[in-house]
Amino acid sequence: MLSTLEVFTIVVVGLMVGVEFSVAFVINPILNRLPDDSSQLGRAHGGRMLGALMPFWYIGSLVLSAIWAVAAWHHPGTGLVVIGAALLVVSVIMSLLLLVPINNRGKTWTPENRPADWKEQMNRWDRFHYFRVGVLITAFAVLVAALP
Template structure:
């Protein structure tokens, strides 16, 4: 049963990392290459869609990692799992303090009501997101290393 917990945790976190990596390095660059109205509408739609899903995924990943750390407290690799969980906490805090406020504004914008600095705000979101992706990759790497 413990092995199943390890595998499920690594898969859930790994897929989340893949989605966030794709947003950073595939989806947003594609949107940025579109005309402003299409770019902004795509980002607003993505903000609504992923904004509804990601809180559960982030918290679920953190809970799985915490359960793994607690259940395997005396097993080898637990320190790596604890570090991974700490990084997942950092990613949640970053999200709540830095990314969610921008996303909550951006997901309501249309070409008619967006502010004049909307591109600057999206660029700020992108920069914060790059850092968050790096934190998530580190957490994933630690969880994968804890399996060995």
């Protein structure tokens, strides 16, 4: 049973890391090279779509990691699971404090109502997101290292 939980957690966290990595290094660079209206509309749609999905994925990953830590409390590698879960907590806090406020504004913008500094706000979101992706990759690596 513990092995199933470990593998399931690794898969869920790994897929989340992959999505966030692709947003940072594939999707947003593509959108940034489109004309302004298309770029902004694409980012707004992505913000709505992923903004609806990612809270469940982040919290689900954190809950799975916490369950793994509790279930494996007396097993080798549990400290690494706790560290991985702590990094996931950091990613959730970063999201709530830094990224979600920008995303909540950006997902409502259209070419007609976007603020003059919309590109600067999206660049700020990107910088915070790069750092969050680094935290997520580290969390994933630590969780993988915790496997027996």
